[in-house]
Amino acid sequence: MVEKGKYVDSVPSASSDFKIVSPKNSAKIWPEESKSPIETSNKSSNNHLNFMKSEEQDKEISPPKVSIPAIKIKINDDYNLTLQEINRNFPSIENKYDCGYIMILPYSPDARTKIIELLNKSEKEYVISDAPEKPFKIVIRH
Numbered sequence: 001m002v003e004k005g006k007y008v009d010s011v012p013s014a015s016s017d018f019k020i021v022s023p024k025n026s027a028k029i030w031p032e033e034s035k036s037p038i039e040t041s042n043k044s045s046n047n048h049l050n051f052m053k054s055e056e057q058d059k060e061i062s063p064p065k066v067s068i069p070a071i072k073i074k075i076n077d078d079y080n081l082t083l084q085e086i087n088r089n090f091p092s093i094e095n096k097y098d099c100g101y102i103m104i105l106p107y108s109p110d111a112r113t114k115i116i117e118l119l120n121k122s123e124k125e126y127v128i129s130d131a132p133e134k135p136f137k138i139v140i141r142h
Contacts (some may be wrong), residue, residue: 068112072101074125082124086115101127 073079079102083095094105094117104125118125123125 068106068109069129071104071106071115071119072098072111072127072129073104073119074127075100075102076125082119082122085122086118090115090117 073082085101086093089094090106090111092107093111096103096105104115106115116126116128
């Protein structure tokens, strides 16, 4: 005995469950992007070796990054006069507030030593932070 399918002889009725969806809620049709062909070359060719040499030269040219430690001045009654004097002598230095201290970030080691000399002459309280040193990474294997 052959059974008929559920929708074979059915006629759509006027009261079907089909609803028209507004364009706002409908799925968007995305344009297809044409894919450009991928260029392949022989990896053992000289171009690949030349590219590697140029990367090594770029690494050698870049100078190592030198971190200059900050100077922290303790806030007192006339700290603003001290900051004005420092900014007058060194206009490109950044100042930031940090937990009751004003942190001065010098742009060069020479500027840092001159600021320290200036603070010593004016007898201001300051804290010198050391250059950050990376701790050694130790791996213990069994």
